[in-house]
Amino acid sequence: MNPALVDKVVNAVLYEGYVLYPYRASAIKNRNRLMFGGLYPPAWSAAQKGADRSGLQAECLLAGDQSVSLDVEIRFLHLLACGEGNAERQEATERKISLNDLEVARIALQPMQMTFPFRGAGSAARIDGRQAPIAARVELDSEAAGPGLWKLSLRVSNETPLEHLEARAALMRSMASTHAVLTTRGGEFVSLLDPPEQYRERAAACRNIGVWPVLVGDNGERDTMLASPIILYDYPQVAAESAGDFFDSTEIDEILTLRVLTLTDDEKREVRDGDERTRQILERTEALAPEQLMKLHGALRGLRPAGGTE
Numbered sequence: 340m341n342p343a344l345v346d347k348v349v350n351a352v353l354y355e356g357y358v359l360y361p362y363r364a365s366a367i368k369n370r371n372r373l374m375f376g377g378l379y380p381p382a383w384s385a386a387q388k389g390a391d392r393s394g395l396q397a398e399c400l401l402a403g404d405q406s407v408s409l410d411v412e413i414r415f416l417h418l419l420a421c422g423e424g425n426a427e428r429q430e431a432t433e434r435k436i437s438l439n440d441l442e443v444a445r446i447a448l449q450p451m452q453m454t455f456p457f458r459g460a461g462s463a464a465r466i467d468g469r470q471a472p473i474a475a476r477v478e479l480d481s482e483a484a485g486p487g488l489w490k491l492s493l494r495v496s497n498e499t500p501l502e503h504l505e506a507r508a509a510l511m512r513s514m515a516s517t518h519a520v521l522t523t524r525g526g527e528f529v530s531l532l533d534p535p536e537q538y539r540e541r542a543a544a545c546r547n548i549g550v551w552p553v554l555v556g557d558n559g560e561r562d563t564m565l566a567s568p569i570i571l572y573d574y575p576q577v578a579a580e581s582a583g584d585f586f587d588s589t590e591i592d593e594i595l596t597l598r599v600l601t602l603t604d605d606e607k608r609e610v611r612d613g614d615e616r617t618r619q620i621l622e623r624t625e626a627l628a629p630e631q632l633m634k635l636h637g638a639l640r641g642l643r644p645a646g647g648t649e
Contacts (some may be wrong), residue, residue, distance in 0.1 A: 340522060341557045343563075347577050350557055350584075352516075353414055353516050354616070357431070357586040360598055362617045364428035372429050374516045374524045376549065376568025380501035383509035392508070394476075394496030395549035397519055397566035400534070400542055401443065401481075401489045409446075410522040411438040413495055414479060417457055417514040419470040421614075429516065430469065430614040443481045443489050443526075447575025450480030453499060460545055471511045474498040484541050490530075493519055493566065518550065519566040527561035527601040529553055530573050575593050580634045583623050586616075593635035606611060 356374040364371060377391065384393035416431035432441065436455050455477065459470035476496045484490040497637040499512045521528070529535070531552055534542035545552075554573040565571070578592070585595045599621060602610070612622045 340560060340563050341587040342470070344557065345520070345555050345563055348575050349414070349518070349520060349565060351577055352518055352565070352569055352571075353433070353567060354415065354573070354584060354586050355516065357416070358613075358617055359587050360585070360595055360621055361600070361602060361606060361610075362613070363606060364613050364617075365609060369428075371510055372416070372431065372515055374389060374478065374519045376415070376515070376548075377510075378415070378497040378517050379493065380497055380499045380512050382501040383504060386504050391513075392549055394494060394519060395494045395566075397547055397550045397552055398519075399491050399521070399531060399552045399564055399566075400538060401491055401523055402487055402525050402529060402599065403443065403489065403523065404487060405444045405648060407443050407489070407526035409441045409491070409567050410444055410524075410525045411441065411477075411479065411493065411515070412436070412522075414520070415475075415517040417459075417470065417473055418511050418513065418515060420463075427487075428613060433552035434473075434514075436475065436477075438477070441479070446481045447483065447489070450478065452476070453480050461557035471508075472499070472515060473501075473512060475514060482633070484492045487543070487588075488538070488544070489526075491521070493521070495519065510648070514540060514567065517567055520555075521564045521566070523562050528554060528564045529561075532573055548596065555600070584616075585620060595634075596624050596627065596632065596635060 357372060372608055378395065379391040379393055381393040384391050413436040415434050417432045417434045420430055421428050432456055453476045457473045458530050459472040476498045478494040481489050481491050495517060497514050501509060501512060529538050529542060531542050531545060551570045552564050552566045553571045553575065554561060555565045556563050558574045581592050587595060597646055607621060611615050
């Protein structure tokens with residue numbers, strides 16, 4: 340595995356949609372964090388008739404013998420309300436659940452079920468200006484899917500109680516941008532997008548809800564799978580020309596960079612007074628050298644010889 344490459348992709352997924360241009364907390368679209376992969380308290384999800392799901396399911400195939408092992412890392416953002424009244428904004432704390440050195444054959448005999456509580460900051464009874472507690476439930480099992488092949492099933496759910504069916508209360512108790520990274524030793528994950536012929540039928544039977552498992556790392560590596568809330572292809576990469584995150588869905592660095600540079604002084608002041616990540620966007624953009632700006636204008640990739648001449 341290429342840890343640096345994987346971390347860059349995973350972090351981009353974690354913060355996709357975290358804040359949108361013009362990156363001011365007062366902008367209507369930045370009043371609430373509405374990111375991909377949100378898991379909401381079950382009471383809220385049931386009341387919305389499933390529109391805001393409370394859980395996800397990731398299923399994938401792993402080729403390996405009885406000795407193959409697995410690490411599972413589940414990540415999400417735990418929202419934090421800062422300020423009061425019109426000055427209130429939402430930031431986030433990164434949360435992580437790590438399950439290491441799991442024997443896949445043993446999980447087939449004894450599936451795992453665990454609940455992980457995350458205490459909020461301040462009073463657990465209040466959400467105004469503080470962080471509410473969250474309870475995350477993780478279930479993991481495996482089954483033999485053929486000679487030297489395992490089917491893994493990972494389910495993550497938000498088990499947080501919700502006393503009042505209010506949108507803000509549900510949002511502050513949500514698990515935002517939830518995703519999972521699975522890493523194996525002694526085995527190889529099977530691409531669900533382009534599986535080998537002998538595995539096509541079994542790959543098609545994998546049922547994924549709320550996530551899209553893809554291979555990550557250097558092209559050709561098969562030891563790491565990302566269960567992403569965003570539809571990706573195998574071996575996604577962040578463009579080498581990108582100087583840093585903008586968090587906007589399907590972002591175009593050049594356009595957003597130029598737009599940030601056109602913000603008024605008052606708008607820039609509000610961005611600087613926001614959270615650390617929005618402040619970094621402004622500082623990084625204003626510090627870009629002309630040659631860095633030119634790199635954002637376009638790049639040629641995948642050149643190959645032209646076909647035969649007539």
